[in-house]
Amino acid sequence: MAAKKILMLVGDYVEDYEVMVPFQALQMVGHTVHAVCPGKKAGEFVRTAIHDFEGDQTYSEKPGHNFVLNFDFDDVKAEDYQGLVVPGGRSPEYLRLNATVLELIQAFDQANKPIAAVCHGPQLLAAAGILDDRECAAYPACGPDVEMAGGHYVELDVTGAHLEGNLVTAPAWPAHPTWLAGFLMLLGTKITL
Structure with missing residues (x-):
């Protein structure tokens, strides 16, 4: 298996598990992951939020960690990557206001490169206009955005x-095993035991 370069789009209050787990898991299998945020450079960080399901009508939110970025957003070119990861949390809500973020998502989709979006991440796919007549899972509160x-x-x-097609989507971080397995399949990553 040839290692792939993966782009991860994050922002402040990205969901903690949805950034940390894929970032580490994709590196564990040999891929390079560049985590970037508009307006920030490598070595800077985004704050994360921990979303949990504790019996309320929606998720609860607690302060998470500081997640250190490892690449400059301004140096990103879609053609340099073989896949895209869009974690959820609150960051997609404001990242969808950034035209460059939307153009990146469109470039990945137009090139038919694998895109993995979880929880609120599909808000970015919707804002980028790539969901027309396509099926997409998401956190239930984002269902109207998809529609x-x-x-x-x-x-x-x-x-x-x-x-x-090139999309793998899921409702929240409890789906990591199936969501990440789907993304690895789209990337052509083979894991042998």
Whole structure:
């Protein structure tokens, strides 16, 4: 397996597990992961938020860690990467206001490169206009975003993931095993035991 270069789009209050786990897991299997945030450089950090499911009508939110970025956003070119990861949390809500972020997502999709989005991450896919007539899982509260963007919201168990074409999407971090497995499959990553 040839190692791939993966781009991860993050911002302040990205969900802690949804940035930390994929960042480490993708490196564990040999891929290079560049975690970037608009307006920030390598060595700077974004704050994370821990979202949990504790029986309330929606998730609870607690302060997470400081996640250190390892690449400069201004140096990112979509053609340098073989895949894209879009974690959830609160960051997609404001990152979708950044035209360069949306152009990056569109470039990955137009090149049919694997895109993995989890929880609120599909808000960025919707804002980038790449969901027209496509199925997409997301945190249930983001279902209307998917539908208003012309997509078809797929309701899944919190541990499930949905694959369609170059997209793998999931409702939240409990889906990491299936979501990341789907992304690795799209990347062509083979793991032998």
